[in-house]
Amino acid sequence: MVINTGEIARKLIREEKWTGPTPALAPGYTQANLVILPYQYALDFFLFCHRNPKPCPVLDVCEKGKFTPVLTADTGDLRRDLPKYRIYENGVMTKEVSSIVEYWQDDFVSFLLGCSFTFESALMKSGIPIRHIEEERNVPMYTTNIPCKPAGIFNGTMVVSMRPIPRQLVDKAIEITSKFPKVHGAPIHVGNPEDIGINDLENPDFGDGVTINKDEVPVFWACGVTPQVAIMRAKPELVITHAPGHMFITDIKDEELMEL
Amino acid sequence: MVINTGEIARKLIREEKWTGPTPALAPGYTQANLVILPYQYALDFFLFCHRNPKPCPVLDVCEKGKFTPVLTADTGDLRRDLPKYRIYENGVMTKEVSSIVEYWQDDFVSFLLGCSFTFESALMKSGIPIRHIEEERNVPMYTTNIPCKPAGIFNGTMVVSMRPIPRQLVDKAIEITSKFPKVHGAPIHVGNPEDIGINDLENPDFGDGVTINKDEVPVFWACGVTPQVAIMRAKPELVITHAPGHMFITDIKDEELMEL
Incomplete structure (x- = not known):
């Protein structure tokens, strides 16, 4: 079976025939972060988020x-169409499960948020190397000193992901990602990490460190871990999210998220 | 006193020194529609809206x-900074008031929505005439057969506003308004009104009819009356909105809403 649409990928996952990470599934279809919270x-x-x-x-x-x-x-079912979920109680992860049917509550509200896979795919198509993919690691992510705008019980600083980009390709990387505002958009910072409160580039707060070569500049994009950190700080009694790398695959094509 | 910022305009209105329509106040500052609903x-x-x-x-x-x-x-206060409010109970307008301080409830949630004043100002600056302004009328608005995406208790078809545009300026009008996605963006239809379910262009469902000259094409934009119609259909027990033309004036400049 060729897994070449979001619908086929979701069916396989729903039948538990695919239980691993999703990045390689249904190329070109937008993958999304999941956050489920009680109505209150x-x-x-x-x-x-707004x-x-x-x-x-x-x-x-x-x-x-x-x-x-x-x-x-x-045709999606957010209770069954992700290969792995994480359940957090009072800000602490208590379980990883492959379906949340038995945990579902009538007061749950589910959010799908854009994910950087979409713009990474566009960068690579334009010949811009993505170091953490080359090195088969998770993208390095850092807590910054950039405050988020608070809303109700949620607040915190922005988490960013970093990709080392060859100096002569930085402009191109900015241009490409700025066309994808629904998946983090243009970088929020280019160059000196200390300007945004990052003091140790080799030891990220989340994910893995990657090699930065001499002719490369660290480029920082707003990261989808930001809302997760804000949620954990607020410690609601129950939250369900995707497990890292185990995303929801939509019917939307990556190109549809591009602003022309 | 020169009323040249949103803050000054709001102060005047709050002190009830300005009680009329707002379009001429604080030129260049974005004016917004107001919708207030109980939390539920x-x-x-x-x-x-999303x-x-x-x-x-x-x-x-x-x-x-x-x-x-x-x-x-x-520094705004949505209870006092609009010159006129409308109170609707069970889908029926029951009062027009100049302040809602005494009607305020702790469970109210307030929404500010973009308004076409912003793009009309950009059109006029580019030499595109706006007929209803020339003829000192309200913009003509029509119910269409274009379904909105329903959400919970809210549903309905799209309401559009119409501006007759000289044939040779239609492309320019599309180009300009497409840069303002936060205030309705590009037209949703150009030309034949029957294509979107409008059978009588001379008799709009809301607002006033305007002259359409021989060399002009009717151009239709999505209209902020759409959510009001959806709300009235849902008949919540209580809703408060701005009175038509009596908007909330923000600190945002119209240019800031433009996508470059």
């Missing part, structure tokens, strides 16, 4: 209790 | 019970 936190979280669109680009939100994301995958 | 309807309404961004462009949303729009006017 949903409006504040939606506001936090006020901080670069780290928290909202692709789709379901009504209270619904698990079909109607804008991005109208 | 707020998430569905936010979803309706799913229908052309007619319902969200500029700012306040947390439950808050009346300061932090993104667009951090």
Whole structure:
């Protein structure tokens, strides 16, 4: 079976025939971060995303209790279509599971947020190397001193991902990613990490360190871990997210998220 | 006193020294539609706007019970800074008032939505005539057969505004308004009104009819009356909006809403 659409990928995952990370599945289809919260936190979280669109680009939100994301995958089932979920209670991860059908509550509100896979694929197509992919590591991510705009119970500073880019390709990388505002958009910083409160580039706060060559500049993009950190700080009694790398695959093509 | 900033305009209105329509106040500052709903309807309404961004462009949303729009006017007070409000009970307008301080409830959620004043000002600066302004009427608005994406209790078809544009300027009008996605963006239709379910161009469903000259084409933009119609259909027990033409004036400059 060729896994060449979001729908086919979701079916395989739903039947538990695919249980691993998703990046290689259904190339060209947009993958998304999942955040599920009880209703009482949903409006504040939606506001936090609306006020901080670069780290928290909202692709789709379901009504209270619904698990079909109607804008991005109208045959999807957010309870079963991700290979791995994480359940957090009072800010602490308590379980990793392959389905959340038995944990589902009628007051859950589900959010799908854009993910950097989309712009990485566009960068690579334009001949810009992505170091953490070359080195088969997770992208390095750092806590910064850039404050997010608070909303209700949610606040915190921005988390960024870093990709070393050859000096002569930095402009091109900025140009390409600025066309994808729904998946973090243009970099928020280029160059000196200390300017945004990062003191140790070799030891990221999340993910893995990567090699930075002499002729390369560290380029920083707003990162989808930002809302997760804001949620963990707020410590709601229950939150469900995707497990890192185990994303929801939509019916949207990456090109559709590009602004022309 | 020169009324040349949003803050000055809001102060005058708050002190009830200005009680009329707002279009001429604080030129260049973005004016916004206001919708206030009880909390139980707020998430569905936010979803309706997110799913229908052309007619319902969200500029700012306040947390439950808050009346300061932090993104667009951090010294604003949505209870007092509009010259005229309308109060609707169960889908029927019951009052017009100049302040809602005494009607305020701790569970109110306030939304500011983009308004076409912003793009009309950009069109006129580029030499494109705006007929309803020339004829000192309200813009003609029509119910269409274009379905909105429903969200929770909210649904309906899109309402559009119409501006007759000289044939040779239509491309320019499209180009200019497409740069303002936060205030309805590019037209949703150009030309034959029947294609979108409008059968009588002379008799609009809202606003006033305007002259269409021989060399002019009717051009249709998504309209901010769309969410109002969706709300009236849903008949919540209480809704407060701005009175037509009596808008909230933000600290945002129109240019800031332009995508370059």
